[in-house]
Amino acid sequence: MDTFGFIIHPIDPKRDISRKFPLLAKLVNERQIYRYAPYFPPVYISEITGIRSAFSGKEIKGWFVACPLTPAHVLQLPEKRVYRKIIDTGRLAERLGAKILGLGAYTSVAGDGGVTIAKAMDVPVTTGDSYTVSVALQALYKAAEVMDIQLEHASAAVVGATGTIGRVCAELLAENVARLHLIGRKIETLERLRDEIVAAKRSAVDLRVSTDMSVLKESDLIVTVTSSMESVIEPEHLRAGSVVCDVARPRDVSAKIASTRDDVLVIDGGMVDVPGLVDFHFDFGFPPGKAYACMAETIALALEGRFEDYSLGKQISRARVEEITAIAEKHGFRLSGFRSFERAVTDEMIDRVRQKARPTHIEFIGK
Numbered sequence: 414m415d416t417f418g419f420i421i422h423p424i425d426p427k428r429d430i431s432r433k434f435p436l437l438a439k440l441v442n443e444r445q446i447y448r449y450a451p452y453f454p455p456v457y458i459s460e461i462t463g464i465r466s467a468f469s470g471k472e473i474k475g476w477f478v479a480c481p482l483t484p485a486h487v488l489q490l491p492e493k494r495v496y497r498k499i500i501d502t503g504r505l506a507e508r509l510g511a512k513i514l515g516l517g518a519y520t521s522v523a524g525d526g527g528v529t530i531a532k533a534m535d536v537p538v539t540t541g542d543s544y545t546v547s548v549a550l551q552a553l554y555k556a557a558e559v560m561d562i563q564l565e566h567a568s569a570a571v572v573g574a575t576g577t578i579g580r581v582c583a584e585l586l587a588e589n590v591a592r593l594h595l596i597g598r599k600i601e602t603l604e605r606l607r608d609e610i611v612a613a614k615r616s617a618v619d620l621r622v623s624t625d626m627s628v629l630k631e632s633d634l635i636v637t638v639t640s641s642m643e644s645v646i647e648p649e650h651l652r653a654g655s656v657v658c659d660v661a662r663p664r665d666v667s668a669k670i671a672s673t674r675d676d677v678l679v680i681d682g683g684m685v686d687v688p689g690l691v692d693f694h695f696d697f698g699f700p701p702g703k704a705y706a707c708m709a710e711t712i713a714l715a716l717e718g719r720f721e722d723y724s725l726g727k728q729i730s731r732a733r734v735e736e737i738t739a740i741a742e743k744h745g746f747r748l749s750g751f752r753s754f755e756r757a758v759t760d761e762m763i764d765r766v767r768q769k770a771r772p773t774h775i776e777f778i779g780k
C-alpha cells in the first residue's frame with residue numbers, strides 16, 4: 414500500500430498539546446512549554462486510514478507525526494536546531510513507512526522552505542504550498558460569488574504578498590480583479606514583485622504596493638497569508654461587505670473581528686474534503702473528513718504515485734499550482750464549505766453579513 418507522513422506541530426501550544434496529552438496540558442503553562450518543548454522528542458500522533466481515490470479506487474494510509482516546536486521556536490531558535498528537530502520528526506515518519514513527507518504550518522515556513530529538510534530525508538518532501546494557493550483562491554472566488562462581488566470590478570489585496578504562498582496568490586489574482594494591493598513589510602520587495610507582475614503582461618490590473626494595513630479599507634477581497642505570530646488585520650482595517658480569506662496559521666485576522674464586525678465575511682483558507690472514508694484518528698480542529706490543503710497535497714501525490722519532491726523552496730510556480738489542482742480534483746478532493754474562526758459558516762450567517770453591509774435607506778439618501 415502507498416503511504417505518506419505529515420508533520421504537524423503546536424500552533425496554539427496549550428490547546429494543541431491538550432489534543433494529544435490532555436493531562437500534560439493542564440500541568441504546564443505557556444512559559445514552561447516554550448522552555449521545555451525543544452527538548453521533547455518527535456511525537457507519534459496517529460495512523461490515518463480510509464483514504465480512497467475517487468478516480469482509481471486506490472487506497473492509501475499515512476501517519477501524523479508532531480514536531481514539538483511552536484511558531485515562536487521556529488522563528489527564534491537557531492535555524493540549524495529547527496532543521497534538526499524537523500528532520501528527526503521526518504525520520505520518525507520514514508521509520509513508520511511513509512513514502513512521501515508533507516511539512517505542515519511553520520515546518521514549511523522554516524528557513525529555506527523545505528529544501529534543506531528534503532536533502533536530509535530519504536523520502537521526497539513537499540510543503541503543500543501549491544495546493545494551498547489553489548484552494549485559497551477557490552475559496553475567495555466562491556465567497557465573492559455568494560457576496561455578489563464581481564471579480565472584474567473588485568478591488569483586492571494580498572497581505573504577505575512577498576511570501577511563498579502570497580506571491581503566487583498575487584500573480585493569479587492579478588489576472589482576475591480590477592485593482593490589487595500588494596501588502597507586506599518591505600517596500601522594495603513589494604515593488605520588485607509589482608514590476609514582475611507588470612512585466613508578465615497577463616493582466617491590465619491597477620497594481621499598488623503598501624506597507625500600511627489601512628489600504629485594506631479600499632479592498633473588497635483580501636487573501637492574508639503572513640508568517641506573523643500575532644494577528645495583523647484588526648477590525649478597523651476592514652470595509653463593510655468585504656471578504657477575507659485567512660490562510661495563515663496562526664491566524665492573521667484578529668479574533669476581535671469575530672465579535673465586533675458582523676458586516677464582513679472572514680473565512681479560513683485551505684479546507685478541503687478528502688475522498689473516501691478518511692479517519693485521521695486525531696482531532697486537529699476540523700470536522701471529520703476534512704483536511705488542510707497542504708495535507709491534501711501530500712495525500713494527492715501519494716494517490717497519484719508521484720513520490721518526488723514537489724513544492725519546495727521560497728518560490729513555487731504557477732505550473733505546479735495548476736498541476737496539483739488537476740491531480741487533486743481527479744482523485745476527488747474538493748473545496749469544503751466555509752469555516753470562520755473554527756465554526757461552519759451557514760447561509761444565514763452570509764445573509765446577515767450581506768444585510769449588515771448594505772447601507773440603510775436613510776444613510777443612502779443622505780449620501
Ligand SMILES: NC(=O)c1ccc[n+]([C@@H]2O[C@H](COP(=O)([O-])OP(=O)(O)OC[C@H]3O[C@@H](n4cnc5c(N)ncnc54)[C@H](OP(=O)(O)O)[C@@H]3O)[C@@H](O)[C@H]2O)c1
Nearest residue numbers: 518573575576577578598639640641661662683705706707
Ligand atoms: N492553510 C494551509 O493549508 C497552509 C499551508 C501552508 C502554510 N500555511 C501558513 O501560511 C503562512 C505563510 O506561509 P509561507 O510559506 O508563504 O511563509 P513565508 O514564505 O515565510 O512568507 C511569509 C510572508 O509573511 C510576511 N510577514 C511576516 N510577518 C509579517 C507581519 N507582521 N506583517 C506583514 N507581513 C508579514 C513575510 O514578510 P517579510 O518578507 O518581510 O519577512 C513574508 O513575506 C504561514 O502562517 C503558514 O503557517 C497555511
